[in-house]
Amino acid sequence: MDALPDSLPDINSILVRLPESGKTIKKLSVRYFRGQTLFTVKTNDRAYTICSDTLKAVNPLTWESIEHTAKKWVDAPIIKIDTLTERDQWIMYSRYKAEMPIYKFYFNDKQKHQLYISSRTGEVQQFTDKGQRFRAFIGAIPHKFYIPAIRKNTKTWTTLLTIGGVIALIAALSGIYLGVYITYRKYKAKRRIGSPYKNYWYKWHHILGLIFGIFLATFAFSGAMALQRIPSWVIKTHGDYRVSSSQLRGKYLSADSYKLDYRILAKKYPDIKSIEWEHFQEVPIYNIVVGNKEIRIDASSSDVKELYLQPSVVEKAVQSIHKTSELMSTTLINEYDEYYLSKERSLPLPIYKIKVENADNSIYYINPKTGDFKYFNQSRKAKKWIFSGLHYLNIKWLVERPVLWTIAIWLLCLGGACVSFSGIWLGIKYMRRKIKSFF
Template identity: 25%
Template sequence: MKRYLYLWHRWLGIGLCLLMALWFVSGMVMLYVGYPKLTPGEHLAHLPELPERDCCIDLAQVFAASGRDEAPQSLRLSSSEGRPRYLLGYADGSGVTLDALDGRRIERVDEAGALASARQFDAGARAHYLGLVDEDAWTHSRALDADRPLHKVQLDDAEGRLLYISSHSGAVVRDATRNERVWNWLGAWLHWLYPLRGPWWSNLVIYSALAATAMALLGQVVGVLRWRFSRPYRSGSRSPYRGGFARWHHIGGLLFGGVVIAWIFSGLMSMRPWHLLDSRSTLTIASYQGGSLRAEALALPVQEALARFRQAGLHPRELEWRMVGGEGVLQALDGNGDSRVLSVSETAEPLQRLPESTLRRAVQAMAPNTAFDLDELRAYDFYYFARAEQSMNGGLQRPLPVLRVRFEDAAGSWLHIDPRSGALLEQLDERRRLARWLFNLLHSWDWQPLLERPLLREVLMLAFSLGGLVISVSGVVLGWRRLRRWG
């Protein structure tokens, strides 16, 4: 039996140790430089303030001009090409863009429009148009599908920023600095096996990680079996290998093998294989909203709403309408991410946050016959936390305070709701909370005591990554020697 364990570990290692070495090197790079993204803060900081006068056509005109019978799932007033624009998103993933000044529907943004959006993003940098791309090295995210093809514009700024601009709305949807592009060839590009991206990419990652997990587990078993606990070998060592790569591989595996197994297995879990960790909750966002985005539910004129926000001391750069418990609410955001919210009625005044009664009503509508607890979190905890901007989830909004709702339903559903806007930020049931343990904790070490001490976290992750690299590189050398013997 031992012989078969050794053989399986050896031959799996010959095929996978090089891949594991690449995972460890790229993982260390990703600690400091993440895959390019346009964060909410970057997006707002580069938007102009919405006009004080003659802005904008009212929502009845917007819905009529959209040409769609169904209600949109999202509705924002933002800016692109240097002009205010209404952005409507629909359930099928499509969108409609309207000029907010004259109601004209924007069917396609051309080169001139893309350059105008680039100048809006950074008026002080010269912009060079590089053409249309459907997908390239820095735009693999499925979140960009509705904006493809994308205009590609290079800015002559200090960071060598590359902008990707929606051909449907003219909005800047991604930026990639020179530093991000250079380092990501060694970082996320390798870590996520993007050179092999294609129809079978997801299965390739899943089964490669599964095989690597099995290899590492076998290695741990073999390593323990070959270690002399009671009496040493004739050499005086408790390892049968006197020196060289074999000794490095054996002792390195015993010291760092547990973390290596955890990292590979949790990387496998990040792909949500075979739908094992998919949510089973039956709660729906539609129930929380309590109605569709319709003109009759959003009666307050836009010009009046903008005036009220300015009187409250906020200078909006973007507006977003949503339904909460059957009530239309409007959130305004400025360039710093500060916000105010108001009910779209004739007498409402801007508030720092929505009344708890409004949110409770919306939550209860999701499961009318189910009890729930509602608590306010004023600090991050294990299930609600913020990550650094360069991390994979660094672009997610994680404001504080936040409301946590815990339902007594079969799926053990939890909600996180932003009281400043009424936005439903996250829905977690038992399976999604399990994923929090199996991926975020094991893979990224997203544990609050470490997140609060980023330097300690980085030192520990680098040390264990180097240990994993020693195991992998020594395994590559040993595998190469074995293949040469066969050759």
């Protein structure tokens, strides 16, 4: 993105140019794009792009400007350009449909970068290199059935993931049962615990199955539940399963609520690239991009200061969702807990933890520097353990010991792989014998 220019107009001079006056403004932002200072204004019904220069219209998007954007990303020759009218492997989310057709640029550099640019807005949508694509092909894509023919239909994809997890769960549980039963029979006959098999493959499949079978079952169960909610008959949810950002942040504020003139930010931060008008309850906020970093600025006074929400503000936000009669407790935590946890330590600290004493035992984690939040109720807490806990070993005690976590995840994955591959090999050998018996 290009930096904003020094000279910027008064925001009211932009808003008066809207074709529809009096409408609630849901989004307002400014950036410098294709040689113009552009304001994006979104109301309930429409979105508008307005050029700051009243004498000029917004420049039409041309092929030259798209190509110029592409060349800024990679300093290497462009060897091929595709025009995509359907989503491919690397742009599978449904939001990409609105950007079609999308131009896909192939670069002749060592990393073999590929860049996707929208023909509608000229904005970059995706950026990959050969290393990322290779790791995805051997990891995330087969693991998550992330195949275009399947992923394009979200319902089909979700169903197949669930069915695959259930089949794996049945295989794991039946294997555990047989393994224990065979071991018990040997103990009953010879009063000695061990595998009764002499054959190398049978013996080690049996032993490894007894050791790692339970973890295969938990991986399968958590995989099957990955995109499913906990049924309400298992854990009843009394309030909303999800809480949206708009619910917590409250009603949109008028432009007059922003006491800090946004133009001051361009002088304070020379490398400022965009400004977006936000809010949290009655606190007006500027979300600015400076260099490669996002910063939230408190716009409730004429002084430039970074946002830091007070406890009373976040409590009011939570009260707006729940009944005021429900008791709450607010603490500022400086370390992760079981439901606010990140192995990469990417989640910010300190953060407000707000407990609501209601039937759902609701918990909110709200970042005072951004207003971003995470919400948990009884059902979502159970989902954390069933999916994140069992599937990724996202357990506080392990996450706080990264060496142990790494050893545990590799050991369980490799052990599970040995059980799976040995089982496949034994199945193939069995099928061979059956086929030979027919001829």
